[in-house]
Amino acid sequence: MDTQSTVFSQVVNQVHREVFRRCVDRYRGENRVRSFSCRDQFLAMVFAQLTFRESLRDLESCLRARTASLYQAGFRSKVLRSTLADANAIRDWRIWSDLAQKLIAKAKALYAGGDIGLQLRETVYALDSTTIDLCLKLFPWAHFRSTKAGIKLHTLLDLRGPIPSFIEITPAKVHDIRVLDTLIAEPGSFYIMDRAYLDFQRLFTLSTFGAYFVVRSRRKLDFIRHHSQPVPSQDQDTVRSDQIGVLRNFYPRKKYPDKLRRVHVYDEEHDQRLILLTNHFELPAVIVGELYRQRWQVELFFKWIKQNLRIKRFFGNSENAVRTQIWIAITVYVMVAIIRKQLDLPQSLHRILQVLSVSVFEKIPLNELLTQSDHSPNTVDNSNQLMLFDF
Numbered sequence: 300m301d302t303q304s305t306v307f308s309q310v311v312n313q314v315h316r317e318v319f320r321r322c323v324d325r326y327r328g329e330n331r332v333r334s335f336s337c338r339d340q341f342l343a344m345v346f347a348q349l350t351f352r353e354s355l356r357d358l359e360s361c362l363r364a365r366t367a368s369l370y371q372a373g374f375r376s377k378v379l380r381s382t383l384a385d386a387n388a389i390r391d392w393r394i395w396s397d398l399a400q401k402l403i404a405k406a407k408a409l410y411a412g413g414d415i416g417l418q419l420r421e422t423v424y425a426l427d428s429t430t431i432d433l434c435l436k437l438f439p440w441a442h443f444r445s446t447k448a449g450i451k452l453h454t455l456l457d458l459r460g461p462i463p464s465f466i467e468i469t470p471a472k473v474h475d476i477r478v479l480d481t482l483i484a485e486p487g488s489f490y491i492m493d494r495a496y497l498d499f500q501r502l503f504t505l506s507t508f509g510a511y512f513v514v515r516s517r518r519k520l521d522f523i524r525h526h527s528q529p530v531p532s533q534d535q536d537t538v539r540s541d542q543i544g545v546l547r548n549f550y551p552r553k554k555y556p557d558k559l560r561r562v563h564v565y566d567e568e569h570d571q572r573l574i575l576l577t578n579h580f581e582l583p584a585v586i587v588g589e590l591y592r593q594r595w596q597v598e599l600f601f602k603w604i605k606q607n608l609r610i611k612r613f614f615g616n617s618e619n620a621v622r623t624q625i626w627i628a629i630t631v632y633v634m635v636a637i638i639r640k641q642l643d644l645p646q647s648l649h650r651i652l653q654v655l656s657v658s659v660f661e662k663i664p665l666n667e668l669l670t671q672s673d674h675s676p677n678t679v680d681n682s683n684q685l686m687l688f689d690f
Contacts, residue, residue, distance in 0.1 A: 307659040326391040348631040355380035392622035413459030422488040429601040443471040484508035491594040499555035521547035534585040539563040541584040564588035
């Protein structure tokens with residue numbers, strides 16, 4: 300008898316059963332459950348992500364067509380769309396949030412030795428957010444504007460992976476800057492941010508924790524220059540000035556009383572001049588500019604998950620169901636990233652996900668499946684944004 304695991308089981312086994320049980324027990328996920336366990340709920344939602352299901356009816360029909368294979372894939376209950384909808388609406392979304400965080404910790408350990416090409420030993424994070432639009436009639440709890448609803452996905456991306464180290468889901472009307480109040484700064488790390496996060500009091504708090512930041516500034520920021528640092532001749536096409544000073548006006552200076560470094564860089568590719576502020580005074584100015592350019596990776600991450608995971612069409616209308624689906628989607632992303640690193644695969648995450656989507660019920664080792672699928676390693680995915688996931 301063939302006892303080899305299915306591809307789907309091998310992917311899901313990235314989640315250790317004991318870790319899963321502890322997450323469920325912490326929030327009493329199995330309280331008064333008769334048949335449809337949290338495990339079955341998780342497997343069904345992961346299956347929906349891996350195979351690009353668009354609705355509960357679509358998911359139910361697909362699973363019903365492969366009834367004979369479900370037990371070997373780990374399912375122990377029949378998956379009905381009404382049962383799954385109830386589970387998503389009722390069972391605490393924090394189960395899946397905690398589970399995703401456990402996998403993120405595992406992925407960060409695997410990618411810890413990664414190089415972003417700047418010869419920095421410190422960890423570099425990019426912080427940004429993206430808005431997911433919702434229908435106001437179906438999601439009234441996510442009211443955003445008079446005719447619009449939405450939620451916002453705040454993400455701190457570790458650029459060595461790229462792995463999301465911190466994720467917070469809020470209503471879309473919550474300003475980006477507020478996420479800095481809940482962020483636990485990691486001493487010695489770099490935080491790269493756009494000008495939406497330009498709040499001097501919060502930046503000073505970040506600095507007092509021993510963390511470094513690079514943030515885009517307003518062009519007309521009142522700044523008192525104490526002295527200018529020389530720019531090497533080979534960097535003068537990119538770096539226009541490198542100054543150290545303090546804020547001029549009373550209230551900004553009260554919020555950030557220490558000195559700051561202002562670097563003026565020119566982005567030739569987009570014909571754009573940028574004013575960057577940082578509290579690191581030793582890095583070459585050209586590296587400061589390159590650090591900010593790397594912030595674009597978090598934008599590519601948002602584009603990737605929106606194109607490749609099911610987080611734009613939801614299987615339930617409640618806030619709990621939406622959060623559940625997003626957290627399980629993030630879990631799937633991290634599982635695929637872990638598999639890629641463990642097997643040392645050259646393919647992009649996009650290509651790996653495509654192969655998995657048509658092979659979930661096959662009985663073949665993942666390394667064999669994904670190695671065989673890479674017939675043309677030099678083929679570039681048909682989207683520039685996916686190049687991020689090729690390193």
